[in-house]
Amino acid sequence: MNKFTYEHQQIPLISVIIPALNEAKNLQYVLPYIPAIISEVILVDGHSTDETVEVAQRLLPTIRIVRQTGKGKGNALRDGFAACTGDIIVMLDADGSANPGEIPHFVEALLAGNDFAKGSRFIKGGRSYDITLLRRLGNKLLSTLTNVLFRTHFSDLCYGYNAFWKYCLDDVEIDSDGFEIETLINLRMHKAGLKIVEVPSFEHRRIFGTSKLHTFRDGWRVLKTIVKERRNKSSPPSEQPRLTASLDITNQPAITEEIVLESSTGSSILCE
Secondary structure (H helix, E strand, C coil), X not given: CCEEEECCCCCCCEEEEEEECCCCCCHHHCHHHCCCCCCXXXXXXXXXXCCHHHHHHHHCCCCEEEECCCXXXXXXHHHHHHHCCCCEEEECCCCXXXXXXXXXXXXXXXXXXXXXXXXXXXXXXXEECCCCHHHHXXXXXXXXXXXXXXXXXXCCCCCCCEEEEHXXXXXXXXXXXXXXXXXXXXXXXXXXXXXXXXXXXEECCCCCCCCCCCHHHHHHHHHHHHHHHHHHCCCCCCCCCCCCEECCCCCCCCCCCEEEEECCCXXXXXXX
């Protein structure tokens, strides 16, 4: 097992936000695998008609349930952001496609001095078993367009496994309701001059049910978001922080992680 020791680092509180709509069958592959370093888990329920809430509470009695105020993934995440109390916010899907065991890698990236750790399926150490050829092509085209317009180096524009320090929300307004939320967050983090790092991630196939993403409709919404953000405000000047590196975790375990976080008082917490 690898061990990451963060000396003289005050222990951060970590909130995991999970938007969910009729994901009762999938939660058993997500909630029991939340790492022990997590301070709170918030499930934002999008008016599910199955037993999503009941299953979540049974699997994780300490989970906080937030009833979504509107519709769409973006709206659900915004409700979760507003409710969380952690210093670090992690965005995690409820369908079993994202591995909660990767959360320590995102936390490591933030504690290393980055503001925003964005997951990528297309850098060394990452992969997707779920994305279709059409969606992969669309993602590539949209990522390339973004990199040209904003002078960024994003390898995966439309992936929702991300983490950031909560203070980022002081400088970044999130006002999107749909699946374009990931693109909006990426662009506004960049435009705010925040330090961004990509973290490799494995995306697995959804276990039960069908994806709520619609390739052409949501792709069009992503494209409109890119154009709107480019028109609203130019990219930050070259001296401001931007995507500078990707985290290499190819030699680190994907599921079990041991982390030692040392507080300012000298005490430490060991989490597996």
